[in-house]
Amino acid sequence: MVEAAIFQGLSWNPVTDLRELxxxxxxxxxxxxxxxxxxxxxxxxxxxxxxxxxxAGHTLSVIAFPGAAAASLAGVPLAVGYFGFCGLGALALAxxxxxxxxxxxxxxxxxxxxxLALALGFLFVSLYHGVLNGVDSLLFGTFLGITSGQVAVxxxxxxxAVSLVAIAARPLFFASVDAEVARAGGVPVRLLGFGFLLxxxxxxxxxxxxTGALLVFALLVTxxxxxxxxxxxxxxxxxxxxxxxxAVTWLGLALAYFxxxxxxxxxxxxxxxxxxxxxGGRALRSRRRATAGLALEAA
Amino acid sequence: xxxxxxxxxxxxxxxxxxxxxxxxxxSAAVRLGGRTIWSDVSVTVGEADFVAVLGPNGAGKSTLIKxxxxxxxxxxxxxxxxxxxxxxxKGRIGYLPQRRSFDTGTRIRxxxxxxxxxxxxxxxxxxxxxxxRRRDAARVHEVIELVGATGYARQPIGExxxxxxxxxxxxxxxxxxxxxxxxxxxxxxxxLSNQAAVAALIRRICEEEQVAVxxxxxxxNPILGYLDxxxxxxxxxxIEGSPEDVITSGxxxxxxxxxxxxxxxxxxxxxxxxxxxAPFVHGDRHG
Numbered sequence: 001m002v003e004a005a006i007f008q009g010l011s012w013n014p015v016t017d018l019r020e021l022x023x024x025x026x027x028x029x030x031x032x033x034x035x036x037x038x039x040x041x042x043x044x045x046x047x048x049x050x051x052x053x054x055x056a057g058h059t060l061s062v063i064a065f066p067g068a069a070a071a072s073l074a075g076v077p078l079a080v081g082y083f084g085f086c087g088l089g090a091l092a093l094a095x096x097x098x099x100x101x102x103x104x105x106x107x108x109x110x111x112x113x114x115x116l117a118l119a120l121g122f123l124f125v126s127l128y129h130g131v132l133n134g135v136d137s138l139l140f141g142t143f144l145g146i147t148s149g150q151v152a153v154x155x156x157x158x159x160x161a162v163s164l165v166a167i168a169a170r171p172l173f174f175a176s177v178d179a180e181v182a183r184a185g186g187v188p189v190r191l192l193g194f195g196f197l198l199x200x201x202x203x204x205x206x207x208x209x210x211t212g213a214l215l216v217f218a219l220l221v222t223x224x225x226x227x228x229x230x231x232x233x234x235x236x237x238x239x240x241x242x243x244x245x246x247a248v249t250w251l252g253l254a255l256a257y258f259x260x261x262x263x264x265x266x267x268x269x270x271x272x273x274x275x276x277x278x279x280g281g282r283a284l285r286s287r288r289r290a291t292a293g294l295a296l297e298a299a
Numbered sequence: 300x301x302x303x304x305x306x307x308x309x310x311x312x313x314x315x316x317x318x319x320x321x322x323x324x325x326s327a328a329v330r331l332g333g334r335t336i337w338s339d340v341s342v343t344v345g346e347a348d349f350v351a352v353l354g355p356n357g358a359g360k361s362t363l364i365k366x367x368x369x370x371x372x373x374x375x376x377x378x379x380x381x382x383x384x385x386x387x388x389k390g391r392i393g394y395l396p397q398r399r400s401f402d403t404g405t406r407i408r409x410x411x412x413x414x415x416x417x418x419x420x421x422x423x424x425x426x427x428x429x430x431x432r433r434r435d436a437a438r439v440h441e442v443i444e445l446v447g448a449t450g451y452a453r454q455p456i457g458e459x460x461x462x463x464x465x466x467x468x469x470x471x472x473x474x475x476x477x478x479x480x481x482x483x484x485x486x487x488x489x490x491l492s493n494q495a496a497v498a499a500l501i502r503r504i505c506e507e508e509q510v511a512v513x514x515x516x517x518x519x520n521p522i523l524g525y526l527d528x529x530x531x532x533x534x535x536x537x538i539e540g541s542p543e544d545v546i547t548s549g550x551x552x553x554x555x556x557x558x559x560x561x562x563x564x565x566x567x568x569x570x571x572x573x574x575x576x577a578p579f580v581h582g583d584r585h586g
Contacts, residue, residue: 166423166424167422167423167424168422169423169424170415170418170419170420170421170422170423170424171419171420171421171422173415173419174415174419174420177405177407177412177415178412178415178419180396181394181395181396181416181471181472182415182419182420183370184368184370184389184392184394184396185389185394185416185419185420186389186390186420187419187420228406229406231406232406232407232408232411232455233408233411234407234411
């Protein structure tokens, strides 16, 4: 049934095509899961880019891979592996950040953790006798076979995480841009840093289940980085980050449905394309402004 | 010899007797990692005084600020800040830490940074259109106007000059109407004309907002004309008094326990010669 749907292809009638997208329950589940994940990734990603913690975020996503592999090996739901390993990874990263090392020593420690995670993932895959045929979907994502139960778990976790970020929004923003003054003003800067890493771990665990462990960045970093390029206003930036994540997820899922290529590829390429467009547009604008300034000076 | 504590005018003494001092240290000492940074320090900063904290590198100037903020404990003696133990009056102190500048990649508007000074420690999301939100916005607007940053407060702060960033950071420190302003080397990274402009701004704020200012400085000359008093840290101790009384060969020689000479240039600038550490005046000042 699934195969038939995929190979039917586009009818080029937008109404029929849209209607077809919502015909199959697996596709409805995928769209619901994608929507939940995109909102969560848009919010936490915006703060992650602001805090310059994309390397830590990437490491968490690499840690998601052995988590999923270990879950397959143990015969428990993948979500258990994702959430368990990303939670532990967040604790480890918080420990590294809390030890007050220099920035270079910190990134070296995070990098070592990342290598260990990849190696563990590979070990678990080899230990899984026979073929772990989902290994490429663990790494690069899939939208097939998402159950309503999984969607419910995603929704509960995302609601909890987004609510936590909302409650802590202002102190977290303060601690992220101006830690020393925030601390002097009574903001618990270290506690917030630790809490944010945990929320980031949850986001990565959720996003991995759609985009795969290696393409988490497509939803977590690229829309947020694009939003930061578009506006320095915090609320507008978060709204843009969510909207972009939603747009690339919906479009990516639709494209993947009507073609034979994986969803991770589409989501990643779409968000990368938007990022390049925005960067290019900004560069062009600042050059034009500079030329205009020169002309003004000359006149 | 002049007693530096006896220089206050009678009118000023009367004013100080009426109000509680902004900062009062009594025989205070600080130890960091087993080393005594300074000891037996007794200083008083009166209400709405503009006081410079001077001294060579490593004398414990920033340490003094951290003690007032309650971030470092005293090893001996006692301290009171705005009539309470240090750390108990966070909301009434404005603080501007050392060497804070934002690189060009920082995509935050100055106005948001000032706003954080007001509500950055509050949890939850404010309701749009709530009266408190409008009041906050009005105060942010007012304080940005006060420091003269209205023209560029809505640009990303990373794209502004050092002087413009410093004005916005002073606005952030002022936004909660503090009774005490702690500024750690706010003039350090500025060029000369900006140093003079920011010093004049701080003097004006001190008078108009009735706030005591403690300013850590490397070079006394840009602020000399605006100061009420000076706290000079050196040789593990401190001397407090008016600039004319403290920055003298005799007083500084006693403090350092070594011969120090203070020279006055023809334009009124002070040059301290013979300091064991760190030049007092760095670079040449022309034009």
